[in-house]
Amino acid sequence: MTTTEINPTQRPVDDAGAPARTRPLGERILRAAVPVAMLALLVVAWQIYVTANDVPHYILPSPARIAGAFVTDWPVLLTALGVTVRITLLALAIALVGGVLLAIVMAQSRWVELALYPYAVILQVTPIVAIAPLILIYAPTTQSALLICAWIVAFFPILSNTTQGLRSTDHNLLNLFELYGANRWQTLIFLKIPSALPYFLTGLRIAGGLALIAAVVAEFAAGTAGAGSGLAFRLLESQYRLNIPRLFAALVLLSVTGIIIYFITSLISHLLLRNWHESAVRREN
Amino acid sequence: MTAPPPRKRMLTDPQVTPDPAPGFETGSGKPLVSMRAVSKVFSNGTVALKDMTLDVSRGAFVSLLGPSGCGKSTALRIVAGLGDASSGRLVWHDNGTDEAGSRPEIGFVFQEPTLMPWATVFRNVWLPLRLSGRPRNQSRDEIMDALDMVGLANFADAYPRELSGGMRMRVSIARALVTRPKLLLMDEPFAALDEISRFRLNDDLLHLWERFHWTVIFVTHSVFESVYLSQRIVVMAARPGRVVEDMRIDAPYPRDAAFRTSPEYGDNCRRVSTALQAAMGASAA
Numbered sequence: 001m002t003t004t005e006i007n008p009t010q011r012p013v014d015d016a017g018a019p020a021r022t023r024p025l026g027e028r029i030l031r032a033a034v035p036v037a038m039l040a041l042l043v044v045a046w047q048i049y050v051t052a053n054d055v056p057h058y059i060l061p062s063p064a065r066i067a068g069a070f071v072t073d074w075p076v077l078l079t080a081l082g083v084t085v086r087i088t089l090l091a092l093a094i095a096l097v098g099g100v101l102l103a104i105v106m107a108q109s110r111w112v113e114l115a116l117y118p119y120a121v122i123l124q125v126t127p128i129v130a131i132a133p134l135i136l137i138y139a140p141t142t143q144s145a146l147l148i149c150a151w152i153v154a155f156f157p158i159l160s161n162t163t164q165g166l167r168s169t170d171h172n173l174l175n176l177f178e179l180y181g182a183n184r185w186q187t188l189i190f191l192k193i194p195s196a197l198p199y200f201l202t203g204l205r206i207a208g209g210l211a212l213i214a215a216v217v218a219e220f221a222a223g224t225a226g227a228g229s230g231l232a233f234r235l236l237e238s239q240y241r242l243n244i245p246r247l248f249a250a251l252v253l254l255s256v257t258g259i260i261i262y263f264i265t266s267l268i269s270h271l272l273l274r275n276w277h278e279s280a281v282r283r284e285n
Numbered sequence: 286m287t288a289p290p291p292r293k294r295m296l297t298d299p300q301v302t303p304d305p306a307p308g309f310e311t312g313s314g315k316p317l318v319s320m321r322a323v324s325k326v327f328s329n330g331t332v333a334l335k336d337m338t339l340d341v342s343r344g345a346f347v348s349l350l351g352p353s354g355c356g357k358s359t360a361l362r363i364v365a366g367l368g369d370a371s372s373g374r375l376v377w378h379d380n381g382t383d384e385a386g387s388r389p390e391i392g393f394v395f396q397e398p399t400l401m402p403w404a405t406v407f408r409n410v411w412l413p414l415r416l417s418g419r420p421r422n423q424s425r426d427e428i429m430d431a432l433d434m435v436g437l438a439n440f441a442d443a444y445p446r447e448l449s450g451g452m453r454m455r456v457s458i459a460r461a462l463v464t465r466p467k468l469l470l471m472d473e474p475f476a477a478l479d480e481i482s483r484f485r486l487n488d489d490l491l492h493l494w495e496r497f498h499w500t501v502i503f504v505t506h507s508v509f510e511s512v513y514l515s516q517r518i519v520v521m522a523a524r525p526g527r528v529v530e531d532m533r534i535d536a537p538y539p540r541d542a543a544f545r546t547s548p549e550y551g552d553n554c555r556r557v558s559t560a561l562q563a564a565m566g567a568s569a570a
Contacts, residue, residue, distance in 0.1 A: 172399040175367050179393050180416045180464075190415070194403045276402045276444050 061245040066252070069245035076234065077246075081253050084215055084230040087143070088261070091150030092211040096204065098151075099158030107166035107192065108184070117163075124156035128214050132221035142222055146230070149218035154211035158203040165199025166192050198277050201269040208261040216254065231257075316340040316378050317389070317468060317500045318364060323373035325359050325526075332525035333359040336373070339519060339528065344498040348511035348518045350557065352565050356526020357504045361470050364502065365393050392461030392499075394471040398453035400445040400460075406432065407441040410460045417464075424463075431459040434493055451482035458490070469501045475510070487513055488541065495538055508561060512553045513540060520557070522564040529567060530560045 023031075043063045049055070050062035057065050070077070102120075106113035132149050139145035169192050177187045219232035231250050238247035273280035318341050325334040334356035341347050349357040363370050366388060377386045400409045410431055414424040432438045435455035445453055454474060461469060475483040491514060494501060505511050511518050512534055520530040534553050536544060544550050 170399065172395050172397055173401065175362075176393065176395070176399055176412075177416070179365055179367060179391070180413045182416045186416055190412070191401070194401065197403070276404075276446060278446075 058242045058244050061248055065245045066248045069243075069249040070252075073246050073249060077231070077249060077253060080229055080231045080234040080250070081257065083143075084212075084219070084232065084254075085257060087146050087150055087215045087230065088212045088257075091147055091215065092154050092208060094147075094151050095154035095158055095207055095211065099155050099203070099207075100162055100200065103159050103162035103166060103196075104188070104193075106163055108188070113163075120156055120159055123152050124160075128153050128217055129221055132218050135218075136222055146215060146218045146222065149221075150211045150215040153214035154207040157206040157210065158200065161199045161203030161206075162196055165196025168199065169195045198273055198279065201265075201272065205262065205265045205269060208265040209258060212254070212258050212261060315343050317343045317345075318378070319376040320360070320364070321374040321376060323360070323363060323370045323375065325356065325363060325368075326371045334363075334370075335525040335527045337526075337528055339531075341500060341502060344500055346494055346501045346503065346514060346516045348503045348505055348515040349521060350505055350508065350511045350518050350561060351521030351526075352523050352561075353506065354523040354526065355521040355564070356523070357521050358472050359526060360521075361472050361502060361504050364468075365391055365470050389467040390464050392464060392466035392469045394454075394457050394461045394469070394474040396473040396476055398445070398450075398457040400453060400456055402445050404444075405441065406437060406443050406445070406448075406456050409445070409456055410463050412460060413464045427463050427465070428459075431463040432456075434462060435459045435489070449482075450478055451486060454478065454482075454486060455489075458486075462493075467499060469499050471501065471503045473504050473506065476506070483510070484545075490514070491538065491540060508554055508558050512550060512557055513545065518557055520560045520564050522567045529564045532557060532560060 047063050050060060055062075061069075102116065106117065128149055131152070132145075135148050136142065136145045139148055173191055173195075174187070177191055182190070215230070216232040219230045220236065222233075223236065231254055235247055235250040235254075238244065238250060270280050320337050320339045323334060323337045324332070326332050337356070337360055339360075349360060351357050359368075362368050363375065377388055401412070404412075407428060410428045411421060411424050414427065415421075429438060429441070432441060435458050437452065437455050437459065440448065440452070440456075445456065448456065457474070475486050478486065487510060503511070503514060515534055518532045518534060519528055520532065521527060522529045534557075536547075536549050536553065
């Protein structure tokens with residue numbers, strides 16, 4: 001068989017046959033510099049505004065004061081951050097394992113899906129703030145209550161996305177597997193799970209952010225009742241004490257945590273999909 | 286090489302027995318598979334196929350030609366074992382006698398390349414062997430042979446998205462050939478390709494067939510493609526899907542670009558085209 005349409009020595013990279021290009025160095029530096037410069041500009045403007053108008057620090061603290069709060073309150077904030085991050089990651093991990101396993105069980109049996117899916121939906125659509133007080137009553141400790149809240153919220157995106165992914169398998173590929181006598185497990189492992197991967201990763205990205213939000217919301221709901229020492233508790237406490245610089249510092253830490261979680265889940269997604277999925281492949285035209 | 290005069294048989298003609306006379310086709314003359322009054326009724330009541338009787342000889346290249354809805358793909362799927370016939374029988378003669386045997390190794394090529402996008406070309410071609418429990422290192426020779434046949438030996442590590450449409454279809458053909466099947470079933474495999482790629486793949490397919498002499502059942506809606514490739518064309522009509530004519534193309538192999546422009550090719554195309562027109566008239570009635 002001769003193949004003249006292709007040059008076998010050169011692996012094609014896109015339809016036009018052009019090699020993959022990395023962005024020019026100048027553009028890459030600019031891409032990093034522009035957001036940093038914008039942030040610096042905002043912080044400076046904020047500092048100037050506060051100083052020029054003599055805004056009281058319990059209304060709006062200056063960036064310098066917030067930085068000061070970071071330095072002086074660092075031990076307290078760091079402990080609080082540890083508590084919140086631990087709850088978030090633990091909830092995410094349990095949601096991940098549970099969501100994926102349940103999705104696989106549901107994909108194997110229509111009856112299990114009919115029996116369980118409605119409850120997953122009910123848990124999802126009921127606002128977590130509304131359920132949190134009940135969970136605080138029933139759970140043995142405040143920490144476990146917070147964990148349950150964060151888990152409930154993180155669980156659903158993973159479950160529903162993975163279920164959707166397992167159902168969206170290419171019918172022709174299913175026929176092909178049937179034709180070659182694949183059994184149920186081979187079909188699951190070689191076909192359904194890989195095709196569900198992009199859906200699962202979308203669920204993971206959503207769940208990562210939501211787990212943090214839910215952990216914070218649950219801490220708010222627990223309020224001072226808890227032996228709470230998470231970031232949200234410190235945030236509330238700072239508000240009561242009119243320690244607004246510390247409140248801002250806690251807020252910044254929460255944002256940064258959320259950004260890091262999003263970045264990590266996106267990176268995982270990119271690494272797993274970069275070779276084949278359209279979402280991870282840069283358009284070349 | 287003198288070709289015997291074309292023979293035409295109307296299956297609807299009551300004087301003609303539905304079984305072809307011995308030696309009706311080139312090839313060994315002994316059937317590999319016989320469809321006996323096979324019908325398929327879908328759950329919504331559509332009669333996709335009505336009383337189809339067809340013997341396919343060992344080593345023959347047979348096309349099923351007809352308008353959409355004539356049951357040609359349904360017939361192919363029943364032969365492949367994807368879905369059962371509503372009535373009628375499928376008889377395999379895998380031991381070369383008229384005795385009923387078991388289904389031999391089959392290769393199936395879909396209209397779409399139907400590749401797993403997350404797997405390299407190598408792993409896609411490995412799939413049929415992998416599903417029968419063959420580890421990667423024990424399959425390497427067969428996989429590379431199959432890739433060699435379709436001219437893609439240098440693309441084993443490429444991902445499907447890196448390949449052109451024609452190359453993806455070649456991978457799909459390599460995957461069908463990797464099990465060294467006795468019977469190759471092709472469901473409009475080149476319909477989605479541009480004409481130039483289609484011509485090239487037609488030629489390559491014929492070269493491979495002349496070399497290995499598997500039995501091929503080729504579903505198409507193109508008169509020109511079926512005449513170019515086949516020894517025998519089974520013309521089908523829709524509503525209900527049925528065989529209306531069984532025609533022989535006696536032009537010798539190898540067939541090449543010269544055949545495409547020969548008067549013989551033109552005559553055959555005209556003949557088959559007329560039969561197809563009649564079939565479509567019968568469908569509308």
